[in-house]
Amino acid sequence: MADVAAAAGVSGQTVSRVVNGSPRVDPATRAAVEAAMASLGYRMHRAARALRTGRTDTIGLLVSTLATVGNSRMLQAVADAASVRGYALTVVTARGEDAVADAFARLHDQGVDGAIVLNEATAAARAVPAPADLALVVVDSPIDARYGIVQTDHAAGARAATAHLAALGRGRVWHLAGPEGSFAAAERERGWREAAGAVPPPPVLRGDWSAASGHVAAAALPADARALFVANDQMALGALRALSERGRRVPEDVAVVGFDDVADAADYRPPLTTVRQDFDALGAAAVDALVARIGGDAPEALVLTPTLVVRASA
Amino acid sequence: MADVAAAAGVSGQTVSRVVNGSPRVDPATRAAVEAAMASLGYRMHRAARALRTGRTDTIGLLVSTLATVGNSRMLQAVADAASVRGYALTVVTARGEDAVADAFARLHDQGVDGAIVLNEATAAARAVPAPADLALVVVDSPIDARYGIVQTDHAAGARAATAHLAALGRGRVWHLAGPEGSFAAAERERGWREAAGAVPPPPVLRGDWSAASGHVAAAALPADARALFVANDQMALGALRALSERGRRVPEDVAVVGFDDVADAADYRPPLTTVRQDFDALGAAAVDALVARIGGDAPEALVLTPTLVVRASA
């Protein structure tokens, strides 16, 4: 910075003003400084700036696992949104509940300005630290005053899926739910129950989001079940295999609807009818909410409505 | 730090020595300092340390897309390995070739100590910056003196897959390759050609790694083709659908082998025979190689041999 200042014939403070876009710089001076920066290949030193300002322009992403396609998609959306807004993104993974507290500590040590939490939040919520100085946005979580919320309206998506299946006239709609303790799984299950209306729904089957768990769980589906709403696409993949192995055709014998609309779902057999989450919008909204919180605002919880994508499986 | 020093009755320098694990500290003094740190809840300020030392203890990951399951798995492996070694990880995405240079600039501005590149490297290699001060490790790339290399032996995996198919006595083995310009795709194609031996192989089909592209490409497979090696599992998913739509049974009519062994592959229909990449080992190796380069070493290129996982599709 001193070299740039010398080359432009100004003080370091003026270079700082140019770098930070202060309006109180004469256009000619600004041009001279910019020319000097370009010719010297000057790049600002983030650590020095962070030391002086107390901000790092870095946000953290705490994610439980990247094994689910949904989390991967969210990570990409968050990374892109953060980059556009001038923030760097540092990623930490936290498998298991006690790892969450440790992950927060690592992020805090890192000096991030705020963090986005992508987790099975009803479990993780307990480990969320007190407000402290860390701005937080949690994706898919019950409302909590300590942090910002961004989520898909899982229940609405589940109602749409269940209603679509019910309209097929296949009798009761079965549900293969996500793991206990997951907010998203609980909401999707709630939507399914609500759509069942007065009719008592059949017992719920349960998996852990993985295709393998879907395969196992769907094996418990009774022979007379003719409509199945699966809480995510990957479990639906496993369920499709289980049905096929038992000689049951989809959609003729059993209609199946998934959730997420992962990229592969259109190439399942048959192509999967599913509920599409807009991961890009969700990721961008999470970053926006976090940036607002870092700036001292506390925007309202944002809820995005998913849409049903009808393909061949139902 | 000054508060800790005052509470422990020592100088700031001694606190620094305790924090950095210097051996030249009297055990009693060390204990006093640690007690002071604990009671004051002291946490080191990374930006200040980075300013003084010139190191950030942060590594970057430059990734083209997280839409492929392989990249997601690698990201997770790298994140975990970095965390274990005391490095933070910042992620930048770079879609398209010109974005790569920009992504490097962003990483450099961030002040990372080094970076791992996860990309279709033959294209990205052109954009890789001169050695400069940024240590680099590129995953799946042709040898280049400017950076470290870590890779799977794609050709060996492809040879194993092709040999397995050939041993089935289905005649010539067809290949659905990855996109042009991808190092991994080229290597897998090379392995397939080598395994064909003296027999001239059939023309290659080509996709872009996505299931949708696999579906399209497999439509061009001639009716008499009875063995197919697909360059990744997701394209194999699309190919399985295309074959099914044409009434061809797998494995009875056509035997299919994939590559990667993503988690879902065991739940494809039929469960996919595929070549397993050890993403965790690859990610850990990439971080190790990068840390070594940051430390001034230049370890040799590391090549991991994948293994064939035989399931029902071949």
Added chain:
DNA sequence: GGTCACCGTGTTATCGTCAACATGCGAGAA
């Protein structure tokens, strides 16, 4: 007897940047 390396700790200078205050100047008001 002299040189040297080491012990555990303190003192000082420094890393690159930016906020606060200071300064000199010219335009307009009194």
Added chain:
DNA sequence: TTCTCGCATGTTGACGATAACACGGTGACC
């Protein structure tokens, strides 16, 4: 004229940590 004000710019002093050096005493070695 003189005073006041706002503008563009300069000067100074942190921000929190650590590297380099200093300290006086001691044992190993030539």
